[in-house]
Amino acid sequence: MARTKAILGTGARLADFLSASLLARVAPAEVVNAVLDAHACNSQRVRSFPAVAGTYYCMALSLYPEAAYEEVFAAVSQGLAWAAGAAEPPRVTKSSISELRSKIGAAPLQELVERxxxxxxxxxxxxxxxxxxxxxxxxxxxxxxxxxxxxxxxxxxxxxxxxxxxxxxxxxxxxxxxxxxxxxxxxxxxxxxxxxxxxxxxxxxxxxxxxxxxxxxxxxxxxxxxxxxxxxxxxxxxxxxxxxxxxxxxxxxxxxxxxxxxxxxxxxxxxxxxxxxxxxxxxxxxxxxxxxxxxxxxxxxxxxxxxxxxxxxxxxxxxxxxxVFDELKTHLRQNRRVLRSKTAELVRQEFYGWVLAHYAVRWLLHQGATRHRLAHAELSFTGHVHLLRRAQPHSGAFPPSAPETPTTMVQ
CATH class of the missing domain: 3.90.350 (Transposase Inhibitor Protein From Tn5; Chain A, domain 1)
Structure with a gap:
């Protein structure tokens, strides 16, 4: 039986829920580009889906484990549309996404965790x-x-x-x-x-x-x-x-x-x-x-x-x-036990993107804990996951200048 493409629901786009600019605060675009250059897997010319977007895409995968590959791309590519002055981001096929993920591999994501x-x-x-x-x-x-x-x-x-x-x-x-x-x-x-x-x-x-x-x-x-x-x-x-x-x-x-x-x-x-x-x-x-x-x-x-x-x-x-393991497995991936990737290299890539997404949520929560002088345990990890999803990337996934500090929440 053919599989049904996963979406968020009628009238909802992933782009309405993901603040890719927050991912860029945790892993700045200049650092991503430098790492991709060091591993000789950066895009050499302007593409509809450049390698830097593919790197943020790997982070976003674990934020939306229920959504199809193409829908996750729609979230990450909002910044590309903004930079180009387009109303909507370009659409790409699942095969294009898989091809770029294979080109990037796991090593750049692992280095981003380290840096x-x-x-x-x-x-x-x-x-x-x-x-x-x-x-x-x-x-x-x-x-x-x-x-x-x-x-x-x-x-x-x-x-x-x-x-x-x-x-x-x-x-x-x-x-x-x-x-x-x-x-x-x-x-x-x-x-x-x-x-x-x-x-x-x-x-x-x-x-x-x-x-x-x-x-x-x-x-x-x-x-x-x-x-x-x-x-x-x-x-x-x-x-x-x-x-x-x-x-x-x-x-x-x-x-x-x-x-x-x-x-x-x-x-x-x-x-x-x-x-x-x-x-x-x-x-x-x-x-x-x-x-x-x-x-x-x-x-x-x-x-x-x-x-x-x-x-x-x-x-x-x-x-x-x-x-922390409970946050990774239960709250960030919404109880979905199995990762997506079908090859060992892409499993590793997805894993390090998963770690970076968790760190982004924890970074956001830390801003609220610091601002309000609260212990981190007093704030909701799950609430901050939802906040990250619904914040719109007004400044783009790859901001041309320093983005504003993301909104924080206290629960």
Whole structure:
């Protein structure tokens, strides 16, 4: 049976709902052009659908997962019509869109995430985003479903199931998130069975001195710790409860100093390379589903500067990253589980466009939180998604001059 082209409904155009100029505030057109030039995929002459428009188009795809490719283009191309003095943007075919997406590929979108997704909070207006002058960030991974196409299955793989494998191939991603603002600061994508640390290694350069990075139990091996600590960031990572961590010195707040060692080395060599860590053990009495004991490792060795009780309470902010995955999968994509793209390269492209669209919504929300001196949690992510959709791009998707600050909302 032939598929029905998805539209927004009678009388509604995507162009009436998407502020492409906001996407240009997050990823300025001059930066997009520079990245496209660097990857040798920019348009060399004026076209009805130039590569810079195609790049914003990749961001817009996740904002309108229910709409056809051509309808999403109608939103992004409003800026082109404005620049040309035309009443309506040019129309393009689905094949033209696919051709341009293939020409652009994934690398420019990945670089735009690296260049444009910067921390948002500052200590003056949002002190809750920091602890002891350290910016709170967290790392974690998740997976999502892809179209059941042969290339996607071959590249990303299926999760296992009792019947052989699941119905859709899946990809696995790792993200680094600013806890208070939910801004994604970095992301990487790989096959479903990718080692999470291997995915995160590309993001390690994003850890900086002045950050406190929180992570779950998967990242506390010696080499993980050594590489992350070398970035200059402070670490607060959960550790498995049965790991052998001998008490070297008890501290006055109940925590203690220990050491972690490289494996597969002789005792003397391992001792020489040992890294001193502080261990914090605590329980959460009275809370359902809590474990008998939690254990954290940290580079913050001074119990006076960072008391154990404060760090144990602080670690709960790592779970903000779960809310980020919910925003990505549920609220931004409107519960549509499967991405659109049918090839591995375009899956990667769509993923990084998805991350940039999420960052644009979070950037918009941050403006309201800053202006009204509110915590980010007091504002509605979903409300700002709707605001982004209905704001008309009066200044065009690719403004010839600096656009006005987008309207913000408080809910």
């Amino acid at each position: 444009c997704c910067v921390p948002l909070a500052d200590a003056l207006t949002h002190p809750h985003a920091f602890y002891a002058e350290l910016r709170l960030v967290a790392i974690d991974g998740s997976s999502f479903e892809l179209p059941d196409e042969a290339e996607n299955a071959a590249h990303f793989g299926y999760p296992g199931s009792s019947s052989g494998h699941a119905g859709y191939p899946q990809a696995r991603c790792m993200v680094l998130v600013e806890c208070a603002t939910h801004a994604i600061l970095g992301a990487n994508l790989g096959p479903f069975r990718s080692d999470e640390w291997a995915l995160f290694q590309r993001l390690l350069p994003l850890l900086k001195p002045g950050m406190l990075c929180m992570a779950d139990r998967g990242f506390n091996g010696f080499e993980h710790w050594r590489q992350a600590q070398a970035t200059g960031a402070q670490l607060l990572w959960r550790c498995v409860g049965n790991r052998q961590l001998p008490v070297h010195r008890m501290l006055e707040d109940g925590s203690y100093l220990s050491a972690i060692h490289p494996i597969r080395l002789g005792r003397k060599k391992a001792a020489a390379q040992a890294i001193v860590v502080r261990v914090i053990e605590y329980a959460l009495p009275g809370q359902e589903d809590s474990q008998p004991r939690y254990r954290l490792l940290t580079t913050l060795l001074d119990p006076l500067a960072a008391p154990a009780l404060e760090l144990a309470a602080l670690y709960s902010q790592r779970w903000e990253i779960e809310a």
